[in-house]
Amino acid sequence: MRRSHPGGHGGRLALAASLALFGMAPAAIAQSGQPAITSRAVPVITVEGRRFRDLNRNGTLDRYEDWRLTPAERAADLVARMTLDEKAGQMVVAEAPNNAPFGQPATGYAMDVVTGLVKGGHVTSFNSRLVLDAGALAKVHNDLQAAMEQGRLGIPAVMTTDPRHHFQTTAGASVAAGSFSQWPESLGLAAIGDPALVKRFGDTVRREFRATGFVQLLGPQIDLATEPRWARINGTFGEDAALSGRLAAAYVVGLQGGADGIGGDGVAAVVKHFAGYGAAKDGWDAHNRYGRMGDLGNDRLGLHLRPFADAFKVRPAGVMPAYTMQRGLIVDGKPVEEVGAAYSRVLMSDLLRGKMRFDGVVLSDWAITEDCGTICMNGFPAGQRPTFDGISTAWGVERLTKPQRFALAIGNGVDQFGGVMDPSPIVTAVKSGLLGEAAIDRAVTRILAQSFALGIFEHPFVDADAAVRNVGTAADRAAARDAQARAMVVLEARRPLALPAGTRVFLRNVDAAAARAAGFTVVDRAQDADVAIVRTAAPFETLHPNYTFGSMQHEGSLAYPDNHPDVAAVRALPAKLPVVVDVYLDRPAILTPFKDRATVLLGNFGATDAALFDVLSGKVTPVGRLPFELPSSMAAVVAQRSDTPADSAAPLYPLHYRAPIPTQK
Known part of the structure; x- marks a missing residue:
């Protein structure tokens, strides 16, 4: 007899039916036979001649452990077994803490802190800023996955990272290449303008990331770079909307392993930032309070949506909303609230989820639920070196409590929150009546369906020796x-x-x-x-x-x-x-x-x-x-207008310019 399990069921069956995004990988596995199984402490059981990981150690094959089922079916079963606290833990991407102070070289993760996040907060998704050679990175990710096996339900870690294959390194936006192959910035790929090359690049990122244990990229960044002073132009495909759209789609296909959602050996793409982030008023960046206002006009909204519309055709796993507050923007006759995009019902629910029909995971950008105190408002005191302490990007909702912020964003269709180390305000939001548990179930089912599609419930560990051979070839x-x-x-x-x-x-x-x-x-x-x-x-x-x-x-x-x-x-x-x-x-x-x-x-x-x-x-x-x-x-x-491509007077060199090269005499 199957034992009973805690956790709510609200909305999970309807959601499971709608998750076509994650529905194909298990069928491919079933046709090809036994998938690879890697395990340390979790027992492996044999049923009908096939091997499965007994994640909850109950000696029987439960539906969420059965790789023959679709990700949607497995996710629905797992959500039904979870407590509210466990569900809340799925809804955050915590920073994987390094074992050295900020700014100093680290040799791994602070595993005592990681264990505390797993056991105390039921956290299973981590963002890494650790830079090591490929073999060492694979080993520390294996150590982290071994810690995940101790969880009640055996849910593996989703290891996430900012881009690592380029030149510029800015904390919070990109990470040093280390052992990975080093390509030009996305702007350089746009300069070449070849979707086939961008697809190949995405495939290279996929292979190198999976070899070291990464399964999710916070990218590609597909903002339209219409404001030339903006600090984040480097990560974009430039200011041609049509070209950006073609390259965004090619990147997603290469990264995820196909044009029909995540493949079992793919890397989940989180396209960002929805939408209009590149129309930065006066060029200031919305990571900073002084840059929180966007400058996107109603007549330019469609242009800034173009790269996302093209990317959505190949079904990226996730979308990240922009930090920016837009003033005076109207979508289909509805005024957009003057809040960060994740807090806008018009942008998230009506436009993204509704009109554009995106049904993957919506992952917030970092620190949007944090309280905005003195440092957030005014910066650090003169003479004090800035750190990440006191960071908040809760633009437009500064006066709300943390539970209220989580409830507002989740109610709009946001599933997961970046940079959150404590998921308890989500629990508080439900228990205080700010949010129904059905909304939590919808979000967690999406998140878990993505993890099942990635194949990490069967194969969370990587081969460190193979990583050395296959990364940076x-x-x-x-x-x-x-x-x-x-x-x-x-x-x-x-x-x-x-x-x-x-x-x-x-x-x-x-x-x-x-x-x-x-x-x-x-x-x-x-x-x-x-x-x-x-x-x-x-x-x-x-x-x-x-x-x-x-x-x-x-x-x-x-x-x-x-x-x-x-x-x-x-x-x-x-x-x-x-x-x-x-x-x-x-x-x-x-x-x-x-x-x-x-x-x-x-x-x-x-x-x-x-x-x-x-x-x-x-x-x-x-x-x-x-x-x-x-x-x-x-x-x-x-x-020039911050939201309009190539509109400065008498440019020295126009968009798409290339001088002729004299031939050798």
């Missing part, structure tokens, strides 16, 4: 380096790009070893050189150093100040010396100081010195086109 690193070089945009070319072997080069901000490896002769004085090669980056200002994200992000002017050291260095070069200037464009820089002086002017979106020399030696021909326009002045930037 020579083939993947070569493909990544080729993409770095091909993504470069030729802005000026007054001579052929390829330099003859043995050319004497004077270098600034370039590794001499990379130049020598490419066959060039490095000289110490510009007067002795045939060509000067200068690498630099788009300018920025740090205008809010007392705010956590303001202290890290690139804000403010896109124009180089007169005293910029690289500008001064170029001006000081001998007048007749040819100069190659290569600029890292994390934002649309105003390149006036280099336009006329540079013999060759290149824009890159994340490229090693070796990739640059692949271009300058003629090994690789760059094919990139600008994924955003490059303005001619800050006056033009200030005058």
Whole structure:
């Protein structure tokens, strides 16, 4: 006889029937036979000649343990067995704590803290910022999964991460590549503009993440980058809505392992940020209170929704709402509330869940339910180094209590909350009557169906030795380096790009070893050189150093100040010396100081010195086109609309620009 189980049943059968997003993977498993089973402390039982993990250790095969059923069926059964506290634990993605203080190198996770989160809060989803080599990362993820086996129901961990395959590293937005292959930023993939390449990139991320134990990516970021001053342009596909949509869909297909939802060896895609985050008023970012207001007009809403509409066609697992508050926005005749998107019924329930019919997991961005105190309101005191203490992004709902915030967002259709270490306010919201348990069941069923589709209930552990072999392979690193070089945009070319072997080069901000490896002769004085090669980056200002994200992000002017050291260095070069200037464009820089002086002017979106020399030696021909326009002045930037693509007056280089390359004589 099956024992009775605590937990409510409200709405679970109707939801299970609607979860087509997660309904196909088990059928494929059943047709192909026994899936891989990995287990440590959890017993493995045999039923009808097939092996299953006895997750709750009761000696019988329960429906949620049966991989022959659909994810929706398994999720409905598991939800029926759960207490309210256990359900609430599913609805948060906690930060996996490192075993070293913030900002210092760590060797693993603080497992005592992890165990406390699992046992005390029933938490099973963790976001990782840990940077280790592939084998070590696989081992610590196995240790964490072993801790999960001790839970009453044996629910495995969902290991989540921000993007790790690029160049820029900003806490809360991206993580250092480490052992993973290092590709150009998403802007660089947009510069190439090839969906097949983006699909291949997504597949590479999938393979490398699954090898080390990651099963969910907080990405791709598919905001339309219409405000050139915005600090987060780097993670987008630029400001062409149609191109962004095509590339977003290709990325999701590669990452999830197919165009019909998550495959059993896929990585769940959480497309972000819904919607209009890129229309940032004055360029400020909504991580910060001073940047909480968006600037999205009703006539531009459809444009900013385009990438999401295209991505939804290939069924991404999740969506992350934007932090931004929009003022005066109207959707289908309904005014959008002046709150962060997760708290807007018009955006979440009516538009996302209703009109756009998204039925996957809605995962909030980080800290939206936290209280906004003095630090959140005003930043850290002068002279004090900002940390993540006191962070909140509860824009528009600051006066609500935590249970009220959770209840409002869940009622709108949000399923899961990022960066939450204590799920008890969700329990309080139900027990105090702010929220019905049926809404909790709907959310948890979606979350668990996703986990079942990922195959981690059968196979939570990874092979650390295989991770060493399969992450950052020579083939993947070569493909990544080729993409770095091909993504470069030729802005000026007054001579052929390829330099003859043995050319004497004077270098600034370039590794001499990379130049020598490419066959060039490095000289110490510009007067002795045939060509000067200068690498630099788009300018920025740090205008809010007392705010956590303001202290890290690139804000403010896109124009180089007169005293910029690289500008001064170029001006000081001998007048007749040819100069190659290569600029890292994390934002649309105003390149006036280099336009006329540079013999060759290149824009890159994340490229090693070796990739640059692949271009300058003629090994690789760059094919990139600008994924955003490059303005001619800050006056033009200030005058343009934050929600409109490519609308600055008289841009120095227009959207999709690429200069012709002279042929070698």
